Amino acid sequence: MKVLIVGGGGREHAIATKCSESKHVDKLYAAPGNAGIAKVAECVDISVMDADRLVAFAKEKEIDLTIIGPDDPLVAGVADAFKDAGLRVFGPAKNAAIIEGSKAFSKDLMKKYNIPSAAYEVFDNADSALSYLEDAKMPIVLKADGLALGKGVLICNNLEEAKAGVKTLMLDKQFGAAGDKIVIEEFMTGREVSVLCFCDGTHIKPMTSAQDHKRAKDGDKGLNTGGMGTFSPSPFYTDEIDKFCREKIYQPTMDAMKAEGRAFTGILFCGLMLTEDGPKVLEYNARFGDPEAQVVLPRMKNDIIDVMEACIDGKLDEVDLQFEDNAAVCVILASDGYPEHYDKGYVINGLDTFDDKDGYYVFHAGTKMTDKGIVTNGGRVLGVTAKGEDLYKARANAYEATKWIDFENKYMRNDIGKAIDEQ
Ligand code: AMP
Ligand code: GLY
8 A cells, every 4th residue: 555654753754664564555655754764755845734735645646544743734634634535544633633732622621521630720811820820839830722842831930930931921922822822730740651542533542651851951951852862661650550541541531532522533642740649641642752653663563554544444442552572762863952053964974874783773853865965954863762672771772873873963862761770
């Protein structure tokens, strides 16, 4: 069959790699793809937001299945455009992707259906938000309602910071219309775990767990980024916690979306915090995590196309989802200065070293093919993933593999997966 992947980051490279291993796939396309994806797919220069051109391309090439990677097109309804054209697509409809697209929606949903999450209030004007803060307990968390590249969440330690936060989101509009409405939420403490789940509208199957490192610098210091590295599984996500989450979070979320007339098909990413009072939902995303996909998918035993087709056909209950009994670590190689100012355009050496190495992957995030070869083209450049029989081995392997790659300005965290020492 012919498969089209929409997107061009490390997550889509991980999805493309898995698709290239599928027994069903004869031809892979990616829009727009990237220099790494180009090794397994034919890349076409169409924007992820250009629903008309994507649908026209899928029709022209007689694509059997389109997989939408990023949040923006899902929230904008690109999956609906495919369905309306009678094409098969993996990814939630717009009315379901709102679970990521509006934090106020997801908080109201959790409250209505008793899904554990932090206490909150929603505000659509700055004055009432500011007066609410006067008596609120600190620290407190402010969240822009809409999509803000993962940066619309402010943790405020005192009233002054919280007031400044309301100004940033609602008055200065740092994240544009995403800040027209904000959620003010109770601050929680605990370990964070990401659990990505396949969903078919009725059934939900969680994948193996993972943990992201969002801050730019070692020791979780520095600015928030799109993610500097991941490990999988999380040793803190025990069988007992898994059981609780299946009963109180995953299935209730599926049921709630269905009851609201917003049946969710695709990947539901549950960002969890393991608090003293039990696991609580920090956020939902309507897609694979980036760079969570880069550690979860290499460990998946199933043919990804079988699972995705089962989701589209409402037959996920018939799938036996299985993961290898090992671990994986992904270290992001970034441009020094990310997420603020950084230079790009530097030649990347050593990519070929990965070609003949089983259990090692180099996923491209911000790269570009030029006459000089493949060059850096973004803040997050590559995700180096390695598997190992346990997290310690996977981490050692991943850091060893980061040495195979060389480019000017190369920056990485040196403590990805280090949390496992605290078990
Ligand atoms: P979100 O995009 O909602 O996952 O938030 C981004 C990050 O902010 C999370 O990964 C947490 O580290 C932090 N965060 C979000 N909500 C809370 C909360 N209620 N309490 C403490 N930290 C939070
Ligand atoms: N790694 C976090 C995310 O994809 O949102």
